[in-house]
Amino acid sequence: GQNIDQPTEMTATEGAIVQINCTYQTSGFNGLFWYQQHAGEAPTFLSYNVLDGLEEKGRFSSFLSRSKGYSYLLLKELQMKDSASYLCAVKDSNYQLIWGAGTKLIIKP
Amino acid sequence: IAGITQAPTSQILAAGRRMTLRCTQDMRHNAMYWYRQDLGLGLRLIHYSNTAGTTGKGEVPDGYSVSRANTDDFPLTLASAVPSQTSVYFCASSDSGDGGELFFGEGSRLTVL
Numbered sequence A: 001g002q003n004i005d006q007p008t009e010m011t012a013t014e015g016a017i018v019q020i021n022c023t024y025q026t027s028g029f030n031g032l033f034w035y036q037q038h039a040g041e042a043p044t045f046l047s048y049n050v051l052d053g054l055e056e057k058g059r060f061s062s063f064l065s066r067s068k069g070y071s072y073l074l075l076k077e078l079q080m081k082d083s084a085s086y087l088c089a090v091k092d093s094n095y096q097l098i099w100g101a102g103t104k105l106i107i108k109p
Numbered sequence B: 001i002a003g004i005t006q007a008p009t010s011q012i013l014a015a016g017r018r019m020t021l022r023c024t025q026d027m028r029h030n031a032m033y034w035y036r037q038d039l040g041l042g043l044r045l046i047h048y049s050n051t052a053g054t055t056g057k058g059e060v061p062d063g064y065s066v067s068r069a070n071t072d073d074f075p076l077t078l079a080s081a082v083p084s085q086t087s088v089y090f091c092a093s094s095d096s097g098d099g100g101e102l103f104f105g106e107g108s109r110l111t112v113l
Helices: none
Strands: A003-005 A009-013 A018-025 A032-037 A044-049 A053-057 A060-065 A070-075 A084-091 A097-099 A103-108 B004-007 B010-013 B019-025 B031-037 B044-049 B064-066 B076-078 B087-094 B108-112
Touching: A003 A084, A003 A097, A009 A018, A018 A032, A018 A084, A018 A103, A032 A060, A032 A070, A044 A053, A044 A060, A044 A070, A070 A084, B004 B087, B019 B031, B019 B087, B019 B108, B044 B064
Parallel strands: A009 A103, B010 B108
Antiparallel strands: A003 A018, A018 A070, A032 A044, A032 A084, A053 A060, A060 A070, A084 A097, A084 A103, B004 B019, B019 B076, B031 B044, B031 B087, B064 B076, B087 B108
16 A cells, blocks of 8 residues: 655754654655645645755755655754644655645744 | 635534535646545545546545536535545645646635534
């Protein structure tokens, strides 16, 4: 079966750095997405990786290793507004998105 | 502001009743999707449409139907609601049918009693 694994919850301190991991086992691979979802709101797009390596976008970076079935989202200079759930999703061989359950990130002052 | 509008935002429904969740987008996106989100689970695809006039089944289609009469509208119908359909429903769209960046509506919280 297809599976996306991410930690259920993480806690970090304002101003610090946090890394959220995502491992996947899917039938084929056509890209990996990260979305941010604040409580009670819709998911919003953060990043897309289809080739191995690091994609940097401001305070957020996303890394992909296809051979290891692994990605991480790196958040720097954490702010209170970064408290949210972070969803990892993989596009499989049929171009369907397979979603992880999300990682709830709690930021403490 | 361009985007996706869902209605209603919240609804309590008696089991056995019929319910249609509405979704309208003004971005002229070809592809549209309906997901449900339940605590502890990833988003699960119910139905999708790659272009007006076509629809397809997702991971959890049973008990749901959709139509895509035009580019902008993609309603989701529960013919006879059951308590297991209590969930938050998200409509989404993307520019292409091969799963590009998704734009989500604000969600419809449905409770079936």
